[in-house]
Amino acid sequence: MRYFRCELHTHTTSSDGKMTPEELVDRAVECGYDAIALTDHNTVAGVERAVKAGERRGLTVLKGIEWTTFWGHFTVIGGGSDVLWRDITPDNVDAMIARAQSKGDIVTIAHPRRMGYPLCSGCHCDYDIEKLTGADNYEIWSHYYPNEGVAARQQKEQWYSLLERGLKITAVYGYDWHNRDDLPPSYAYTYVGTESNRAQDIIEGLKRGATYVTIGVKVDCKAISDGKEYCIGSTLESGKSAVFTLRCDRIEDYRSDKPERLTRVEFHTAEGVTCLPIEFGKKVQTEITPAKFCVVEIYGIRNRQEQLLAVTGAFYTGGNR
Numbered sequence: 001m002r003y004f005r006c007e008l009h010t011h012t013t014s015s016d017g018k019m020t021p022e023e024l025v026d027r028a029v030e031c032g033y034d035a036i037a038l039t040d041h042n043t044v045a046g047v048e049r050a051v052k053a054g055e056r057r058g059l060t061v062l063k064g065i066e067w068t069t070f071w072g073h074f075t076v077i078g079g080g081s082d083v084l085w086r087d088i089t090p091d092n093v094d095a096m097i098a099r100a101q102s103k104g105d106i107v108t109i110a111h112p113r114r115m116g117y118p119l120c121s122g123c124h125c126d127y128d129i130e131k132l133t134g135a136d137n138y139e140i141w142s143h144y145y146p147n148e149g150v151a152a153r154q155q156k157e158q159w160y161s162l163l164e165r166g167l168k169i170t171a172v173y174g175y176d177w178h179n180r181d182d183l184p185p186s187y188a189y190t191y192v193g194t195e196s197n198r199a200q201d202i203i204e205g206l207k208r209g210a211t212y213v214t215i216g217v218k219v220d221c222k223a224i225s226d227g228k229e230y231c232i233g234s235t236l237e238s239g240k241s242a243v244f245t246l247r248c249d250r251i252e253d254y255r256s257d258k259p260e261r262l263t264r265v266e267f268h269t270a271e272g273v274t275c276l277p278i279e280f281g282k283k284v285q286t287e288i289t290p291a292k293f294c295v296v297e298i299y300g301i302r303n304r305q306e307q308l309l310a311v312t313g314a315f316y317t318g319g320n321r
Contacts, residue, residue: 074110113151136206192211245285
């Protein structure tokens, strides 16, 4: 298994983006992505054009749409479902998510704490997220400067609250890509662990929760328990200790300001946090008995201040649903 650089939230001129489907594909190739998902607002008009352009350029394009409702947005990837955004309400949203999943699609809660009406109708998620137990993914980071600000903090905290309730929900980043961005501000990548960058393999990797989100840091993290190796998104046996091993390196072609150095790593479980120093290119390890989950956060110096630079998807323990 290897990790593939993906962008799962993009737009074109088929909705409110500034690039045609072909221009989006060309720009994604220039930026080094292995796969993207086209998720225009409430339309799939540009999807087939993007898929064909991706085939010509050697880029995987996943078929998708963004359900853009008055109460919140969801990106839906796979292209199998027939759910219409206008049919989704707070009373039936769980059933609509389940319907999409029954057709092979995966559903992501998009930018749930971004500013909403009157600046962006529905951008803030006003659905009861505590009841949205069926969503596959959660955008813990989104758009520009994803690791900064109140929305970023609230999104990460809410994701942790869902994990503490025993839910399995995958952490992703959504660039919400609309423009060419020749001189991009701070942004992140989602890396998905799977066997290849074929569309179905990327979807399966997301379903397994084998992800990490990052600003300029390549993450290699695994756990070993009873002689068995587990990757991000795996489920460990409850009550058993595991040795977590982590190595971080620079993403050399990261196009914004690169991290200068790493400072610490935090291993988060439902019972507390284990903190260790870390450097680029050197392994750290610690033995933990995870309670419900373990999430790894990596911190470092960037632009002369300490920032959260990467967050892994969760390692789970038995009993999660």
